[in-house]
Amino acid sequence: MKVLVAGAGIGGLCLAHGLLGAGVDVRVLEREDDPHSRYQGFRIALNEHGLAALRACLPERLHTLLEAVTGPMAGERLVLDQRLRELRRLGAVDEGVATDRHVLRQLLLAGLGDRVEFGKPVVGYEERADGTVEAHLGDGGSAVGDLLVGADGVGSAVRRRLLPAAEVVTVPGNAVLGRTPLTERFAALVPGFGTVVHGSGVSMLLGRMEFRRPPRRAAAELAPDVRLPDTGSYLRWVVMLPGPVPAEPEGWEAVHGELLALLDGWHPDLVDLVRGADVVNSSPLTVRYAKPVPHWGSTRRVTLLGDAIHPMPPSGGQGANTALRDAALLTRSLAAVQRGEAELRSAVEEYERRMLDYGFAAVAESMERLPDFTPTR
Numbered sequence: 001m002k003v004l005v006a007g008a009g010i011g012g013l014c015l016a017h018g019l020l021g022a023g024v025d026v027r028v029l030e031r032e033d034d035p036h037s038r039y040q041g042f043r044i045a046l047n048e049h050g051l052a053a054l055r056a057c058l059p060e061r062l063h064t065l066l067e068a069v070t071g072p073m074a075g076e077r078l079v080l081d082q083r084l085r086e087l088r089r090l091g092a093v094d095e096g097v098a099t100d101r102h103v104l105r106q107l108l109l110a111g112l113g114d115r116v117e118f119g120k121p122v123v124g125y126e127e128r129a130d131g132t133v134e135a136h137l138g139d140g141g142s143a144v145g146d147l148l149v150g151a152d153g154v155g156s157a158v159r160r161r162l163l164p165a166a167e168v169v170t171v172p173g174n175a176v177l178g179r180t181p182l183t184e185r186f187a188a189l190v191p192g193f194g195t196v197v198h199g200s201g202v203s204m205l206l207g208r209m210e211f212r213r214p215p216r217r218a219a220a221e222l223a224p225d226v227r228l229p230d231t232g233s234y235l236r237w238v239v240m241l242p243g244p245v246p247a248e249p250e251g252w253e254a255v256h257g258e259l260l261a262l263l264d265g266w267h268p269d270l271v272d273l274v275r276g277a278d279v280v281n282s283s284p285l286t287v288r289y290a291k292p293v294p295h296w297g298s299t300r301r302v303t304l305l306g307d308a309i310h311p312m313p314p315s316g317g318q319g320a321n322t323a324l325r326d327a328a329l330l331t332r333s334l335a336a337v338q339r340g341e342a343e344l345r346s347a348v349e350e351y352e353r354r355m356l357d358y359g360f361a362a363v364a365e366s367m368e369r370l371p372d373f374t375p376t377r
Ligand SMILES: Cc1cc2nc3c(=O)[nH]c(=O)nc-3n(C[C@H](O)[C@H](O)[C@H](O)COP(=O)(O)OP(=O)(O)OC[C@H]3O[C@@H](n4cnc5c(N)ncnc54)[C@H](O)[C@@H]3O)c2cc1C
Pocket: 006, 007, 008, 009, 010, 011, 012, 029, 030, 031, 032, 042, 043, 044, 045, 046, 101, 120, 121, 122, 123, 151, 152, 153, 154, 155, 156, 157, 158, 177, 285, 305, 306, 307, 308, 314, 316, 317, 318, 319, 320, 321, 322, 323
């Protein structure tokens, strides 16, 4: 069996590992020109579903390295005002570990070699009379397989073709996402799981990304063939604004200047946190979510996974975890087909029905939690 995966993001790469482990031939087609060509270094909280999926799909030799490049994420969730006075406590949680999307993606690329092809956007597909599917690529080429998995994120070209009526909605208001190298002073802002700061008309979410071991060094020691980026620990912050980002995001300088103006009168630790932003990894952020879609009836040679089908706001910390859960579930379904124990169409349909169920439940939960993070005027 040959599976084509559109998108080398978190979900697509996890699936590729799982399928290779099950003996399935897999080819990943990625739009970006190379693995570093886009800003993507934000913190991701991995919960039990995400971690279990990664462990199920990644080869065992990478498990220790995965553990080494995570960081603790537990304790009290504080709500403070802009002068850092405590407003309330949301209670302690211990829900998993933190990792960095860019580091995780580099780890997920390990061992996949030329099975991942960069500069190959999937722009459409055709289901062929012989029961195979042909993915059309932006460079004019094509690829043929038994199944095409759209793991191509929130703007999915595969979803647009498969489910043209599926709606993805942009949440009103806007956000700026940034990160600043972790120092003792900034670490004190997040003593536990996370901190929310409510100012008038603006709120700020703070989370710590403190790697157990520096990623590059950990890779050199634990899996020398894997090269991880030299990313230092940082404090991740998201500034939520009630309206659009004040300046057109022509460049970080304009956004940064406007953001600092909005924080006038805020505690100096918060102002300096934003002032010290790592420019390459800070940018405006659009928050989107999908309206639920029922199962599309007849299963085809095409399916979807992760943000391509159920994008959700980051407020629930579930987007990547759900994409990884999809990858592990689809791996199990397709492994049974590979072993000759199941038929492809019914295995894919079973995956889709379960994925739609928990995927859209996660969207709903994330939407419910969004007001906790949204500023009041
Ligand atoms: C600020 C922020 C914080 C977050 N925090 C968390 C968190 O704590 N926990 C959590 O679980 N989730 C979190 N998320 C959500 C999480 O990042 C996403 O849900 C997750 O990355 C989705 O994975 P994916 O593989 O479906 O899509 P993506 O990771 O978006 O990957 C899609 C890939 O497809 C490629 N692509 C796009 N179009 C095409 C095409 N036409 N052809 C080929 N390739 C294409 C893209 O370049 C990309 O590489 C957060 C998101 C943000 C923005």
